[in-house]
Amino acid sequence: MNITALKPFKITWAVLLCTFFSALAHAQENLYIPLETQHNALVLSVSNSHDLNIAYYGKRLNSDKEYSSVLRQYNQTGDYSQVLDAAYTSAGSRNLMEPAISVIHADGNTSLSLKYISHKVEDLDENISQASIKLEDTAYGFNVSLYYKLYKKEDVIEQWSELSHNEKGPVELTKFASGNLYFRDAQYYLTQYHGDWAHEMNPETSLLTHGIKTIDSKLGTRANLFQPSVFMVAMDQPATEDEGTVLFGAMEWSGNFKIDLELDYRDNLRLIAGMNNYASSYKLEKGEIFETPKFLHLLSHNGKGEASRKLHSWAKDYKLLDGNGERLTLLNNWEATYFDFEEKKLFELLKDTKELGVDLFLLDDGWFGNKYPRNNDDAGLGDWQANKRKLPNGVSSLVKEAGENGVKFGIWIEPEMVNPESELYHEHPEWVIKQPKRKEHYFRNQLVLDLSNPKVQDFVFNVVNDLFLENPELAYIKWDCNAVIYNAYSSHLDKQSHLYIDYVKGLYNVLERIRKKYPKVPMMLCSGGGGRVDYAALEYFTEFWPSDNTDPLERIFMQWEYSYFYPAISVANHVTEWGKQPLKFRVDVAMMGKLGFDIVVGELEQKDLQFVQHAVKTYDDIKQIVWQGDLYRLSDPKNTDFASLMYVNEEKDQAVVFNYLVNNRYGQGSKRPVKLGGLDPEKRYRIQEINLYPGTSSYIDSNQVYSGDFLMKIGFNPKVGKGKESVLLKVEAVR
Numbered sequence: 001m002n003i004t005a006l007k008p009f010k011i012t013w014a015v016l017l018c019t020f021f022s023a024l025a026h027a028q029e030n031l032y033i034p035l036e037t038q039h040n041a042l043v044l045s046v047s048n049s050h051d052l053n054i055a056y057y058g059k060r061l062n063s064d065k066e067y068s069s070v071l072r073q074y075n076q077t078g079d080y081s082q083v084l085d086a087a088y089t090s091a092g093s094r095n096l097m098e099p100a101i102s103v104i105h106a107d108g109n110t111s112l113s114l115k116y117i118s119h120k121v122e123d124l125d126e127n128i129s130q131a132s133i134k135l136e137d138t139a140y141g142f143n144v145s146l147y148y149k150l151y152k153k154e155d156v157i158e159q160w161s162e163l164s165h166n167e168k169g170p171v172e173l174t175k176f177a178s179g180n181l182y183f184r185d186a187q188y189y190l191t192q193y194h195g196d197w198a199h200e201m202n203p204e205t206s207l208l209t210h211g212i213k214t215i216d217s218k219l220g221t222r223a224n225l226f227q228p229s230v231f232m233v234a235m236d237q238p239a240t241e242d243e244g245t246v247l248f249g250a251m252e253w254s255g256n257f258k259i260d261l262e263l264d265y266r267d268n269l270r271l272i273a274g275m276n277n278y279a280s281s282y283k284l285e286k287g288e289i290f291e292t293p294k295f296l297h298l299l300s301h302n303g304k305g306e307a308s309r310k311l312h313s314w315a316k317d318y319k320l321l322d323g324n325g326e327r328l329t330l331l332n333n334w335e336a337t338y339f340d341f342e343e344k345k346l347f348e349l350l351k352d353t354k355e356l357g358v359d360l361f362l363l364d365d366g367w368f369g370n371k372y373p374r375n376n377d378d379a380g381l382g383d384w385q386a387n388k389r390k391l392p393n394g395v396s397s398l399v400k401e402a403g404e405n406g407v408k409f410g411i412w413i414e415p416e417m418v419n420p421e422s423e424l425y426h427e428h429p430e431w432v433i434k435q436p437k438r439k440e441h442y443f444r445n446q447l448v449l450d451l452s453n454p455k456v457q458d459f460v461f462n463v464v465n466d467l468f469l470e471n472p473e474l475a476y477i478k479w480d481c482n483a484v485i486y487n488a489y490s491s492h493l494d495k496q497s498h499l500y501i502d503y504v505k506g507l508y509n510v511l512e513r514i515r516k517k518y519p520k521v522p523m524m525l526c527s528g529g530g531g532r533v534d535y536a537a538l539e540y541f542t543e544f545w546p547s548d549n550t551d552p553l554e555r556i557f558m559q560w561e562y563s564y565f566y567p568a569i570s571v572a573n574h575v576t577e578w579g580k581q582p583l584k585f586r587v588d589v590a591m592m593g594k595l596g597f598d599i600v601v602g603e604l605e606q607k608d609l610q611f612v613q614h615a616v617k618t619y620d621d622i623k624q625i626v627w628q629g630d631l632y633r634l635s636d637p638k639n640t641d642f643a644s645l646m647y648v649n650e651e652k653d654q655a656v657v658f659n660y661l662v663n664n665r666y667g668q669g670s671k672r673p674v675k676l677g678g679l680d681p682e683k684r685y686r687i688q689e690i691n692l693y694p695g696t697s698s699y700i701d702s703n704q705v706y707s708g709d710f711l712m713k714i715g716f717n718p719k720v721g722k723g724k725e726s727v728l729l730k731v732e733a734v735r
């Protein structure tokens with residue numbers, strides 16, 4: 001254990017008493033616990049009456065002794081309750097605000113008053129330390145441990161809590177947040193996201209006003225359909241890519257979440273994030289430990305660009321499965337065939353996969369179900385046996401044929417769901433989430449299986465396990481989840497209000513088992529488009545499907561927003577027939593992530609085929625820069641006529657710049673130079689347009705050499721405009 005880096009220190013009463021503002025702040029603080037990352041400090045303080053408060057969250061100071069002076073610089077109105085800035089706001093005693101935790105004790109009492117008991121800070125490795133702070137309500141023997149995992153280089157903090165008790169009977173947890181923060185800035189600009197199917201990740205930025213703004217989900221599964229838990233809060237003024245203090249936040253939880261942003265009467269912001277307590281009070285037995293999921297946050301003082309670069313590097317090193325590894329390019333048959341295929345057609349598609357030059361063929365929905373064949377989306381879900389008419393020789397003959405074509409084979413499943421028109425539904429109606437006394441209500445003609453039930457967990461595990469046992473060479477899984485939970489009721493659970501939480505824990509159980517046995521097989525997280533992506537799920541998945549909407553124009557905006565939170569290597573982009581743009585435009589947009597295709601290769605004109613084959617090779621050449629490079633968003637399509645994004649490798653000697661026209665009105669395009677980012681000012685670079693369509697030429701003079709200094713201060717014009725709607729540039733240092 002190393003407590004030197006984050007050691008608490010005492011300050012004398014005398015110092016505090018002689019300061020003018022002390023009475024207005026926390027006069028009685030006598031212990032400070034600075035939790036420091038490379039650039040920031042989240043400073044907790046313990047008052048004389050043992051309340052644990054948040055003294056500060058901002059830039060790290062050179063001397064940790066000075067954190068005790070921070071609050072004295074504020075001259076705000078009084079804190080009547082003295083718990084406004086609690087590190088874990090508890091309900092029912094002095095608190096008057098939104099709580100982080102509320103409980104009903106075994107004796108029916110609803111008050112909670114948590115006091116600091118002890119803390120420890122451990123270095124887990126050179127970059128990570130973890131603080132744990134014990135709190136207790138001594139009147140009741142109710143215990144809370146707060147955890148803070150600090151990733152120093154990335155300035156990322158993960159927060160969660162553990163709740164337990166020694167009361168005579170069970171305690172009802174009625175709210176159980178993962179984290180509670182408190183800010184004392186002048187103004188707060190919240191950026192949140194909303195959406196629907198095919199319309200994911202629409203940003204909205206607004207000034208937070210007094211009262212509570214809540215971002216939440218009550219959908220159970222596919223929890224992000226209407227809004228994801230990712231958000232930003234810019235302090236004092238809206239943040240730009242390069243300027244401003246901004247907090248990025250997200251729940252690492254694939255179910256219902258709730259994020260409350262409460263601007264209090266002192267104009268300070270209380271941020272409370274966790275699982276949603278909606279319909280979810282939790283009965284906690286004596287001795288049982290309730291662990292909340294992690295709330296992730298990261299504070300940057302240099303704008304949204306820096307915040308996202310740090311988040312990407314954290315994600316690749318610590319969260320996303322195989323974040324620094326390889327990915328497979330693929331051909332998917334969903335839009336090429338929908339449910340209409342049989343073995344012969346798939347054999348042809350396997351040849352197309354080879355002809356295209358991608359790594360893998362991904363067989364989508366429609367390959368299973370016999371009594372209730374999956375020929376459209378109203379039957380068969382749950383019956384994971386190959387359909388005998390379509391695939392008389394099973395999945396294994398496809399895997400074999402793929403091998404003979406020199407490509408890999410992957411398959412789509414949606415193992416958490418069931419169509420009422422299925423053998424599974426008839427055999428195990430008790431495995432289905434539905435209310436006994438209510439009419440069934442379907443989302444895409446389907447219902448959700450009850451993953452709180454261990455038998456269902458075994459079933460779901462075996463859907464995957466059986467596929468691998470029968471086809472050891474299976475190289476990829478697309479895991480879909482199309483329905484939300486209606487009529488939440490489990491015939492397995494005694495306590496219905498545990499369902500939303502136990503469902504997600506059951507899901508993680510299954511994924512954990514899968515990953516134990518098949519640690520590295522790439523899996524795509526899909527949820528009727530981008531209905532489910534978060535950093536808890538991404539510990540088990542190598543990539544996610546952002547949206548069924550693959551219209552490249554829409555995708556430019558969507559991928560831009562996703563790029564704040566998720567690295568390009570995790571974002572699966574497919575070239576499809578959506579949208580009216582030429583093939584080159586569609587391919588260029590899909591290249592800004594993990595490239596795939598969902599087109600009928602056999603129907604491509606010769607030139608188009610030649611282009612895509614070459615594009616796959618070009619992608620091979622640039623993919624490491626896109627996947628592992630640093631991202632700079634240069635021109636925002638929301639504010640300008642074109643989008644421009646750039647990835648730079650670690651050595652700063654190679655970069656790729658993606659430019660797309662988003663406004664087709666007369667004369668629009670890149671009228672001014674675009675300032676590049678992340679280059680070495682001392683290095684000299686050549687810029688070349690790549691991925692040209694056969695027979696077209698570039699306006700860019702690739703012989704010209706520019707200094708990094710010039711490219712970052714003056715910029716470079718990608719010459720985007722009519723006739724050049726998308727321009728891909730490769731920037732290379734001249735040796």
Ligand code: GLA
Pocket residue numbers: 334364365377412480482526527528529545547548
């Ligand atoms: C969902 C997915 C699609 C496709 C279909 C298959 O909508 O998002 O990509 O797999 O299911 O039914």
